[in-house]
Amino acid sequence: MEKRRVLFICSRNRLRSPTAEAIFSNHPEVEVDSAGLSKDAEVPLSREQLEWADLILVMEKIHRSRLNRNFGKYLRGKKIAVLNIPDQYDFMEPALIDLLEKRCANHF
Numbered sequence: 695m696e697k698r699r700v701l702f703i704c705s706r707n708r709l710r711s712p713t714a715e716a717i718f719s720n721h722p723e724v725e726v727d728s729a730g731l732s733k734d735a736e737v738p739l740s741r742e743q744l745e746w747a748d749l750i751l752v753m754e755k756i757h758r759s760r761l762n763r764n765f766g767k768y769l770r771g772k773k774i775a776v777l778n779i780p781d782q783y784d785f786m787e788p789a790l791i792d793l794l795e796k797r798c799a800n801h802f
Contacts, residue, residue, distance in 0.1 A: 700801055701747035702728040703757055705733040709785045710753045714794050716786065726801045731760050742769040749801060753779045775801060 700718070702711040707730030715728035727746070728786050729739035744750070744765055750751040750756050762769065783790035 696707050697723060699746055699748045700724045700726050700802060701743055701750045702726065702753075703761065704728075704730055705735070705757070705781065706730045706732045707737045709783060710779055710781065710790065710794075712736070713783075713786050714751070714798070716778040718793055718795060718798065719728060721794060721802070731757060731764070739765065741765070743769050744772065747772065750774045750775070751798065751801065752776055789799045 697777055698705060699752060700800065702714040704711040707728055711728035711730065715726045718726045727743055729735065729737045729743055739761075750761070750769075751775075752761060757780075758774055758776055759767055761774065777794070779790070779797065781791055783793075
């Protein structure tokens with residue numbers, strides 16, 4: 695069975711999306727990647743990442759809006775979901791891990 699390709703997106707790819715990528719990197723049903731929408735992101739979002747992804751999980755509604763505005767032509771046929779996780783956690787913070795596990799449970 696082919697693994698589902700999941701892309702996690704936040705603003706700067708420093709805290710939330712890299713945490714998500716780290717905790718789901720060994721999940722048996724998915725391949726994961728992460729990126730940020732800001733120009734100063736650790737890993738700025740690329741067209742190649744969007745083309746690779748089957749599912750795009752953004753942390754906040756504003757991320758979905760910016761994604762649609764800046765990358766709309768690459769999103770045709772892509773499933774995008776908002777996890778509603780605010781930017782108030784540190785990298786690998788236990789509360790963030792718990793929230794990510796709960797919010798992602800319905801997606802894979």
